[in-house]
Amino acid sequence: MNLVLTREQQDLRAAVRSFLTAHAPLARVRSDMDSADGFSREIYARLSGELGLSGLIVPEEYGGAAAGHAELAVVLEETGAALLPGPFLATTFAAIALTRAGDKELLPGIADGSLLAAYAADPGHVPNGMEADVILLESGSRLLAFEAAEVTREALETLDLTRRQARVTATGGRVVTDDPATLAVIRDLHAVALAAEQLGVIRATLDAIVAYAKIRVAFGRYIGSYQGVKHKLADMHTTLEQAESIVRHAAWAADDSPADLPEAAALAQAYLGRACFEAARDSLLLHGGIGFTWEHDAHLYYKRAKADEVLLGPPRRHRARLAELLEL
Known part of the structure; x- marks a missing residue:
């Protein structure tokens, strides 16, 4: 087991980070989340076309890159750090499920x-x-698949303004899988994918407050020189290091050790869910009054972190499952 990124994974991370920095900065995120679609279809098309990210884990026979969950985790860490609006995570969840179930109908469209x-x-x-x-x-x-014509939708008001939600009423549909074991693996893989996004949020919030602590002056001193701030930043850095190890291990289990996946996935959500929210909360608080303003980006990370914390169920549910798996 190797928890250090390979050269190829580092190159993938650099390519995705460079693209998002150039084409999806936070100013663009704000404008896109307020648009009619809630995201940029142009950016999504380029992520799929130029970088091939939508088909990253899709098998080659369906037009994908047949990469592993370790590579997917690298990508989701970057999209999480950038607060990328839109359906990338949602489509990734679907791609994971369809790939695991061996569905032939929808994977080519997702891949391209x-x-x-x-x-x-x-x-x-x-x-x-x-x-x-x-x-x-x-x-x-x-697990059932529904075409657009088989559902009615109602837009919901959401906390996370970068990721919209809908209430869906569905009729018809076709069975993608009716195997409980397959569905359990899909849920575990979703937990790993979400944890990777949460890792990116932790990193971005820490980077933001560290940069701010180096330039913000209060009572004649940079706030980063105050013991209370330094200790909190050190705690956040420790959280980031632990979170990265947990995510890398979970991604390794997803690719190479199916027997370890249930425990690794439960641990990932049990730890990352709360850790991500606390990092975003502390970053917002350490920014002081400016962190609470609409104009500052800290509240966007706070809202993404809270929405992610409960997306697959609250951390207590994952802790209970982990305890059960460990026979505690």
């Missing part, structure tokens, strides 16, 4: 970026459900 998909366990809260061409919904031990 022409198909936007969403996945939800609860039809009352479907991330990016308004813009999705296909929606995957859990129903007991089955």
